[in-house]
Amino acid sequence: xxxxxxxxxxxxxxxxxxxxxxLKVLLEDNGYSVVSSTNPACVIKMAGNExxxxxxxxxxxxxxxxxxxxxxxxxxxxxxxxxxxxxxxVENAVHGFKKLFDRLxxxxxxxxxxxxxEKPINAANLLNFINTTLKPNLxxxxxTQTCQNKQ
Amino acid sequence: MPKQAVVNKLRTExxxxxxxxxxxxxxDNRIVIANKEFEKTYGDWxxxxxxxxxKHSAQICAGCKAKKTFESGKVFSSKxxxxxxxxxxxxxxxxxxxxxxxxxxVAFVVEMSADITEQVAIENEYKLIFDNxxxxxxxxxxxxxxxxxxxxxxxxxxxxGKTYCYEMYKNGNQPxxxxxxxxxxxxxxxxxxxxxxxxxxxxxxxxxxxxxxxxFDKGQVNLAIEISQDxxxxxxxxxxxxxxxxxxxxAERLAAVGQTIAGLSHTIKNILMGLEGGMYVVNSGLxxxxxxxxxxxxxxxxxxxxxxxxxVKEFLSFAKGTKPNFTMAxxxxxxxxxIALFKVVCEQSGIELKxxxxxxxxxxxxxxxxxxTALTNLISNAIDACLVSDNKKLCVTLFCYEExxxxxxxxKDNGCGMDYDTKQKIFTNFFTTKGSGQGTGLGLxxxxxxVSQHRGKIEVNTTEGExxxxxxxxxxxQLPKPAE
Numbered sequence: 001x002x003x004x005x006x007x008x009x010x011x012x013x014x015x016x017x018x019x020x021x022x023l024k025v026l027l028e029d030n031g032y033s034v035v036s037s038t039n040p041a042c043v044i045k046m047a048g049n050e051x052x053x054x055x056x057x058x059x060x061x062x063x064x065x066x067x068x069x070x071x072x073x074x075x076x077x078x079x080x081x082x083x084x085x086x087x088x089x090v091e092n093a094v095h096g097f098k099k100l101f102d103r104l105x106x107x108x109x110x111x112x113x114x115x116x117x118e119k120p121i122n123a124a125n126l127l128n129f130i131n132t133t134l135k136p137n138l139x140x141x142x143x144t145q146t147c148q149n150k151q
Numbered sequence: 152m153p154k155q156a157v158v159n160k161l162r163t164e165x166x167x168x169x170x171x172x173x174x175x176x177x178x179d180n181r182i183v184i185a186n187k188e189f190e191k192t193y194g195d196w197x198x199x200x201x202x203x204x205x206k207h208s209a210q211i212c213a214g215c216k217a218k219k220t221f222e223s224g225k226v227f228s229s230k231x232x233x234x235x236x237x238x239x240x241x242x243x244x245x246x247x248x249x250x251x252x253x254x255x256x257v258a259f260v261v262e263m264s265a266d267i268t269e270q271v272a273i274e275n276e277y278k279l280i281f282d283n284x285x286x287x288x289x290x291x292x293x294x295x296x297x298x299x300x301x302x303x304x305x306x307x308x309x310x311x312g313k314t315y316c317y318e319m320y321k322n323g324n325q326p327x328x329x330x331x332x333x334x335x336x337x338x339x340x341x342x343x344x345x346x347x348x349x350x351x352x353x354x355x356x357x358x359x360x361x362x363x364x365x366x367f368d369k370g371q372v373n374l375a376i377e378i379s380q381d382x383x384x385x386x387x388x389x390x391x392x393x394x395x396x397x398x399x400x401x402a403e404r405l406a407a408v409g410q411t412i413a414g415l416s417h418t419i420k421n422i423l424m425g426l427e428g429g430m431y432v433v434n435s436g437l438x439x440x441x442x443x444x445x446x447x448x449x450x451x452x453x454x455x456x457x458x459x460x461x462x463v464k465e466f467l468s469f470a471k472g473t474k475p476n477f478t479m480a481x482x483x484x485x486x487x488x489x490i491a492l493f494k495v496v497c498e499q500s501g502i503e504l505k506x507x508x509x510x511x512x513x514x515x516x517x518x519x520x521x522x523x524t525a526l527t528n529l530i531s532n533a534i535d536a537c538l539v540s541d542n543k544k545l546c547v548t549l550f551c552y553e554e555x556x557x558x559x560x561x562x563k564d565n566g567c568g569m570d571y572d573t574k575q576k577i578f579t580n581f582f583t584t585k586g587s588g589q590g591t592g593l594g595l596x597x598x599x600x601x602v603s604q605h606r607g608k609i610e611v612n613t614t615e616g617e618x619x620x621x622x623x624x625x626x627x628x629q630l631p632k633p634a635e
Contacts, residue, residue, distance in 0.1 A: 018424075018428055018429065018454065019424055022424070022427070025435050025444065025448075026435075123427075
């Protein structure tokens with residue numbers, strides 16, 4: 001599961017190259033290995049090859065929406081258990097998407113994403129969540145330190 | 152045959168063959184002789200009084216002209232109405248002249264009458280039309296003096312003491328500068344023109360005037376007839392319609408601004424995150440002493456600031472409702488300019504860009520800058536659609552031609568096309584499929600606005616995977632007019 005040199009690997013998917021660039025540096029600064037894509041069409045194949053420990057996914061990307069990509073991830077035999085963090089610029093995204101995914105869980109049995117973050121993200125909260133999810137034993141000590149650049 | 156016999160025979164024949172009724176009456180108004188035409192029209196006359204034969208009346212006519220001829224020996228004429236032998240009303244024109252005896256006294260009076268029943272019917276019909284047709288009709292002479300006017304005109308414009316056309320129609324004191332009749336008197340040809348007058352109540356009225364020559368004399372028009380159709384109500388309705396359209400457009404614009412703000416916030420959130428990200432990456436680069444990372448962060452900041460600038464400019468341009476600048480412009484020239492603009496980009500991207508102008512298109516009253524913007528938006532979209540397409544030979548064509556009285560611009564590409572959902576949303580605010588910081592979502596909205604300002608139509612035909620076609624049509628007769 002883990003990447004080279006023992007780092008957790010995170011897959012970042014967003015159609016905005018700048019946001020991908022930002023998350024890549026942010027996560028690398030905080031001890032993660034990052035793979036990324038701005039093209040949702042090739043994500044499933046890429047995720048299958050890279051086997052990330054966590055996926056950061058933008059919802060409301062053009063052409064293939066993040067929602068259908070999310071469904072594909074959850075229905076993929078290899079990827080379905082990987083934690084997914086949904087990031088979106090949609091107005092009231094956290095509340096709106098929770099309801100949407102609740103319905104999806106009811107109708108298709110697809111489990112909801114592990115967390116929602118609205119753009120512009122609060123980097124400290126995002127890192128806190130990722131640290132808690134991927135490094136449950138370390139996150140208490142690291143939280144304050146990892147966010148210094150953002151603050 | 153002796154000469155006198157010939158003369159006598161001629162007199163008899165003339166008396167009977169002339170196409171007029173002739174009766175000779177004595178001083179008691181009794182008919183002493185009548186010709187065949189008289190008998191044919193009024194029946195048996197023998198022993199009858201003049202008024203019995205002509206009018207089926209036992210009483211002598213009031214103001215009898217024959218009596219006056221007997222008294223004065225002078226010739227008189229009158230227009231009469233009576234009944235023919237079948238009891239049918241008829242009209243006739245009578246000339247009364249005396250036959251003197253050797254002593255110079257009037258012995259008999261000859262009544263020579265011509266049947267004018269048909270003319271009177273036509274005249275009545277004409278008068279009825281003249282007075283009741285819902286148009287203002289006047290007959291004017293070369294000095295613009297009104298010599299005849301119909302009831303409709305008199306009710307609306309006739310002033311006591313006013314004699315000239317321009318006085319009555321416009322309350323003016325000299326012939327109008329844009330006088331339509333002047334041209335008719337000058338050229339002898341029918342003319343038309345839109346006029347604005349003031350009726351006798353002081354209300355402004357608008358009418359379309361047609362002036363035609365009525366009477367020629369020695370090669371010049373002496374009388375002309377002016378027929379004016381009141382279009383005040385129509386113009387009033389048109390103004391109301393314009394106002395309603397303007398209000399509707401404003402309401403749509405305000406609604407669009409509201410929706411746009413919602414859409415804008417989505418875009419701004421992405422930009423904000425990009426800016427925050429840029430700052431983070433710069434800081435991270437400085438901390439790591441990594442120039443490459445600093446450069447990357449700086450580029451992120453520059454790009455997002457530039458994006459904010461573009462969006463704010465386009466948003467303001469859309470929101471403030473730029474007024475179009477209409478002028479006579481060549482549609483093909485505008486299309487050519489747009490083609491030239493994209494030539495290099497297309498060459499570099501491997502897209503064939505073609506202009507198809509199969510015929511010259513007459514100049515029209517357009518907003519050239521607006522049309523240029525609309526075509527630029529559509530060509531730019533077509534190129535973008537090609538760039539994400541798998542089709543091997545990519546092509547964008549701009550057609551410009553005239554069809555059924557409409558100027559047509561058609562933009563066709565064989566790019567990625569659109570699915571049903573996308574097609575439904577393309578003219579809505581801030582809808583964009585260009586995720587990577589490229590589109591503002593305002594292009595097609597602005598295009599539709601420009602088309603609407605020209606009272607035109609825009610349609611889209613598209614097939615996913617095969618391409619799209621946008622068709623803009625401007626009906627010439629619906630384009631704004633220079634005077635508006």
